[in-house]
Amino acid sequence: MTQPQPASSRPPALELRGITKRFPGVVANDSVDLTVDGGEVLALLGENGAGKSTLISILYGLYQPDEGTVSLGGQPVRIGSPAEARKLGIGLVPQHPLLVSRHSVAENLALGGGQASRGGGLFPARGVAGRVRELSEKYGLEVDPTARVSDLSPGEKQRVEIIRALLGGARVLILDEPTSVLTPQEASGLFRVMRELRADGRSLIFISHKLDEVLDVADRVTVLRRGRVVGGVPTAGATRESLAELMVGRGVDFTRKRGAALARGEVLLDVQNLTASGSRGLPALRGVGFTLGRGEVLGVAGIAGNGQSELVEVLAGLHPARGTITLDGQPLTGGAEARFQGGVAHIPEDRIHSGTVPSMTVADNLALRGYGRSPLARGLARDLKATDERARQDVEHYSVATPGIHTPSRLLSGGNIQKLILARELHGQPKLILAVHPTYGLDIGATDQVHRVLLERTNEGAGVLLVSEDLDELLSLSDRIGVMVGGELRGPFPVSEVTRESLGLLMGGAHPHSIPGAGQGVVA
C-alpha cells in the first residue's frame, strides 16, 4: 500500500485520494480527497456543476477516474462497473430514478437485485416481493411491489431506488439529492432510515442543496467548488449561513425576499369553478377558483398528488377541464403552444421527461418553444444561425454552465438543465408564469438567482403561480398562499396570516377555521 496509515486508527470505511476526472472542456473533479467512516453520514455540498454527481459516479463505477485511488477499509479497489460497485457493497440512489417504467416495482427490484433476487426461480420478482415488504415495513418506506413504475409519483420512485440499494446489502450508501422530489413527510421518513443505517455502522454519503436537511442529518460536510475540495467541517456548531459561505465563497441572505405583500392590483388571471379528472380517472380538481393579480406571486402548497400538477397542466393547456379561465380579460383556450404564445410560461415538474429533450443540444433545447416561428424560423426552414445566437444569449444571461451550445443537454448537471428551462420559458415577456418546483435541485446561488428573476418579472407586471413543496420558498416569495387538499384549494391566505405550522396543518387536511391566524383568509 502506498498510503501510510497511522498505526493507532482503523482505516476509514471509504477513502478517495487525488481523484481527478476531466471531460472535454471541464475538469469535473480536481484531485479530490475524501473519507467517510463507518456509522457516519457525510454531506457533499457544492454549487451546480461543482462535480458532486461526477464524483459519486466514479464511486459507483459509472466513470473511471483519470487519476487517483478509491480504498474501502484501507484496501485499494478498482470499480469497473455498477455491478462491481454493488458487489463491493456500494449502493446508489441516483438523482433521477433509473427504473423501467413498464415493469412492476418488484420486477425492477429483481433486475438489479443481486443475491436478493434469488429464490424466485424463473420469476425472480416473486422472490423479491417478500423482502421488499419486510424492508419497507422496517424503515417505513411505503411501496406496493405490484404497482407499475409508470404509475408511481416521483417520491414513490425514489423510495423504490432506496429499497433497491438496501436490497443489494450496501455498506456504503450514496444518496444523490434524494429529497428534492420528496414531500417534507417523506423526507423525514428518509432521515429516519438514514439514522438507522448509520446506527447499523454503515457509511452514508448524502448530497443536498437544502442546508437545513444537511444540518439535521449529516455528521460532517465536505464542500466542492469547481471540482476541488474547498473545505470540510463537522455539522455540530455549523449554521446555514456558515455552510452557504463555504459553498459560494460569500455571504448569502436567507431573509424573506419579497418586501411587504403587494397591494392587490388589477386581476390578471381569473379561474372559476375548475373541475378536472386526474390520470387515474379520479377527480383531481373539484371546483377550484381563485384570482391572481398583476405582479402577484400566488403560492400553492400541498402534499404531492392533491391536484397541484393537474391545476398547472390545465392552465398550461395540457389537461382538459371544465370551468372558466380568463387571462387579461380574454378566455384562455387552445393547446400548449397557443397558450405559450399568449404569454403563459411553464416551468414543468419533470425536467428530464418533459422539460427537455436530453439527446438534443443545448441550442435545440432552448428553441423548443419558438422553433417554428420568426425569428428562429423563416417559413418552413429553421434559422440555425438565429437559433445559435439566441442560445448564446440565453446561456450567458442565465449563466448556464455548459461546454458549448452544441453539447447534448443530457451532459449538463441537474441544476444547469433547470437553468436552461428557465432561460427558455422566461425569454420574451410572459404574462403568467406557472412555476412548479422552479428551484428543485438548484444550489443556493442559483436558487437566489431564480427567485430574483421571478420577482423581477412580477415587477414588470407578470403574475406567478408558484407550486412548491418547499414551505420556506413559498413563505419567502409569495404574496398569498393557497393549499391544495384533495383537489380543492383552501385559501388563498395573505402570507402575513399563515405560518409554517398553519400551512402544515392545512396540508394535512385541517379546516381553516380551526387554525388560529388562518381563519380570516379571504377566498378571492
Place this chain on the structure above:
Amino acid sequence: MRFIPLASPSAARVGLITLASVAVALALCALIFVFYGVSPAEVYSTMLRGTLGDSIGLAEVGRRTIPLLLIGAGLAIAFRAQFFNIGGEGQLLLGAVFAAGTALFIPLPGPLLLPTVFIMGALGGGLWALIAALLRRLNVNEILSTLMLNYIAVALVTYLIAGPWKGKDVRGYIYTDSFPDAANLPVIAGTQVHWPTLVLGVAVALGLQWLLGRSTFGYALRVVGENPGAARYAGISSARVMTVVALITGGAAGLAGAGEVAGIHHRLLEAGQISLGYGFTAVIVAWLARGNPALCLITAPVMGIILAGGDLLKIDLNMPFRVVDVFSGVILLCLIASEVFVRNRVVWGARA
C-alpha cells in the same frame, strides 16, 4: 471484457463500427459458405466481378439501387420518429398499383402522364402507410400493422392482375396489358436503369436530409421521436407528426413502385416480380445509414451490390435463391449487435 457506457458516441465511432459490423457479417457469411461446401473466395470474387467488374453488372446494381434508395431514405425518417415501418414492400406494391391504374386507364396528354404516374404512385404508398399511422392512434403497434398490410397488398395485386385488370391479349398469363408508350420511363441505353427514378431518388434522399436537419417539421419529428413527453409539453402533436411521417415514408416507397412498373416492367404483374424484397432490404439500408437519409446514397448501392451479387450466385454457382436473404439476415443481426459497441467502450483484460 467489460463495457463502459459512453456519454456521447462520436460520428467517427459510429461510422467505423458500422463498417466493422458489415465486415463481420461478410466473414460470418463466408463461414456459412464453407459449411455449404463452396469456397468463400469464389463466392465473393464472383459477386464482385459480376457486379462492379463490368458494365452489365454495374447496371444490375444500379437497377436495384433505385428502389432501395427511395424506400431507405423514407425509412430513415420514419425510424427517427420512432415509427417502425417494415411495410415498405406493401407500400411499394400499392405505389405500383396506383401507377399502373393511372397509366392504363386515365387518358392524359403525353407529357402529363409520367408525372401523374409518379404522383399517384406516391399517393398509393402514402395512403397504405397512413392506415398504420391511424391504427397506431388506437394503440395498434405499427410493426405488426405494416407487416400485415404487406400481405394484403400482395393479395390485392394478385386479385387485380387475375381479375378486373387482366390484360386482353395476354392469354393464359396473369398480368395487365402493356402501358401506353407515353407512360414508359427512358432508360440508360442497353440497361434497365430508369434514370429519371434514380434522379428522383437522389433528390428525395437529399430533400429528406434537409427536412430532418433544417426544417421546422424535422425538428418536431426529432422531438417526438426522442422525447414524446417533451413533445406533449411543447404542444407538438405526435399524432400529426406520425401522419406526415407515414405519408413521407409510404410515399417514397410508392415512388419506387411507380418507377419499377413504369421503368422496367411496363405493366402490373405478380408481386414477387415487381419487388425483389426491396421493402425489407431497405430496412438495412436505413439502419446502415443510422437514420440519415443522405447516407442512403452510400448504403443503398452497398445493398444493391449484395442483391445483384446474390442473384449471380444462384446462376453461376447454383446456390439456392434464398442466399440473398442469408446475407441480409446476417448483416441485420450484426448491425443490431453492433449497437452495444456504439454505446459502450470495451475494455479488454483482467480486472484489478
